[in-house]
Amino acid sequence: MLHLIEGAFPFFALPFVISLICVPIAKRIGFALKVYAVENNRTVHHGKIVQMGGLAVFVAFMISMACFLKADSTINGILIGGSVVFLGGLLDDMINLSPLKKLLFEVAGALIAILVGGIGLTSITLPFGIEINMMPFSFLVSFVWIVGVTNAINLIDGIDGLCSGMAMIDCIFFGIWFYYCGHIEYALMCGVLTAALIPFFLINLFGKRSKMFMGDSGALMVGFLLGVMAIRFCETDINLKGICAVEAAPGVVFSVLAIPVIDTLRLFASRWMRGKSPFAPDKRHLHHKLLTIYNGVHKKATFTILGLNLLFMAFAYIGRDWRNEILVGGDIVLFAVMFYIVDRLAKRKLAQKAAK
Numbered sequence: 001m002l003h004l005i006e007g008a009f010p011f012f013a014l015p016f017v018i019s020l021i022c023v024p025i026a027k028r029i030g031f032a033l034k035v036y037a038v039e040n041n042r043t044v045h046h047g048k049i050v051q052m053g054g055l056a057v058f059v060a061f062m063i064s065m066a067c068f069l070k071a072d073s074t075i076n077g078i079l080i081g082g083s084v085v086f087l088g089g090l091l092d093d094m095i096n097l098s099p100l101k102k103l104l105f106e107v108a109g110a111l112i113a114i115l116v117g118g119i120g121l122t123s124i125t126l127p128f129g130i131e132i133n134m135m136p137f138s139f140l141v142s143f144v145w146i147v148g149v150t151n152a153i154n155l156i157d158g159i160d161g162l163c164s165g166m167a168m169i170d171c172i173f174f175g176i177w178f179y180y181c182g183h184i185e186y187a188l189m190c191g192v193l194t195a196a197l198i199p200f201f202l203i204n205l206f207g208k209r210s211k212m213f214m215g216d217s218g219a220l221m222v223g224f225l226l227g228v229m230a231i232r233f234c235e236t237d238i239n240l241k242g243i244c245a246v247e248a249a250p251g252v253v254f255s256v257l258a259i260p261v262i263d264t265l266r267l268f269a270s271r272w273m274r275g276k277s278p279f280a281p282d283k284r285h286l287h288h289k290l291l292t293i294y295n296g297v298h299k300k301a302t303f304t305i306l307g308l309n310l311l312f313m314a315f316a317y318i319g320r321d322w323r324n325e326i327l328v329g330g331d332i333v334l335f336a337v338m339f340y341i342v343d344r345l346a347k348r349k350l351a352q353k354a355a356k
Helices: 002-033 053-068 073-095 099-115 138-155 162-180 184-206 215-237 249-256 258-273 286-293 298-318 324-355
Strands: 123-126 130-133
Touching: 002 053, 002 184, 053 073, 053 184, 053 215, 073 099, 073 215, 099 138, 099 215, 138 162, 138 215, 138 258, 162 184, 162 215, 162 249, 162 298, 184 215, 184 298, 215 249, 249 258, 249 298, 249 324, 258 298, 258 324, 286 298, 286 324, 298 324
Parallel strands: none
Antiparallel strands: 123 130
């Protein structure tokens, strides 16, 4: 592990320094252009807060990738697709695009990654060891997954440090695995993104006067990259043996991204059942429940969810050789129990406040 840290240091240093320099510049640009976070039924902030943190992360990530990696069609597809998704998010931050117009950028980014970069699932293991050739459905499954994860990560960007913190943890998980399995280009991509996120994470979570949000530009780009990395994790695992082999790669990926994915699916289903648009903003997210419990203290809510994310990763590691359906089912049960407890505590907190 020490060898890994020493070898990775130069590749962490450049994106970290660039991001550190770009964060205050992005904030000044945001003030100049009046790119402030819009308050709605989902937001928990008040006042004018710039949401241009994604610009700093994007610049640091892209410059570093250009310096460290020799591009091929796959890398080009990922970076161009990510840039398109970033652009859509940036326009939304600046002029407030409609959900449909923003979705078009996400669709374009996913299509570029799949058609130009060749990103896609080729096979998957079903119950009883049945292996299904995914090629007839690869395009559709990959497309839905990338767009879905992109939105799931964006939707958890509701409290300080949560989206960037979870993205860093997930990138470290994927990056270490890629490194030890010899997929250096993807390990490097994960490491660069992690380093680019660190300065923003610290300012977003601990800053007072320097407070700034990532905005849809950053959250959508990060979600897109995590969706792509998840597919690469499943694909590169297929022919591996020994310490790097993972029998339930899709299940492991689902575990790593379980909190944003399951919470998003839960919310969409809940809104649909109540006759509302799945994209209608509200305060029924897991992080909103935790904010109620912690009296609005973002740091406590953020670190609680990051801790729970590590719990799901530990579960993924334990069940990496189980069947996919068992691991995914376990994730759903674990999330259901966790959410039930959090929801009960939040309701009790609200009842205590009402009684005063």
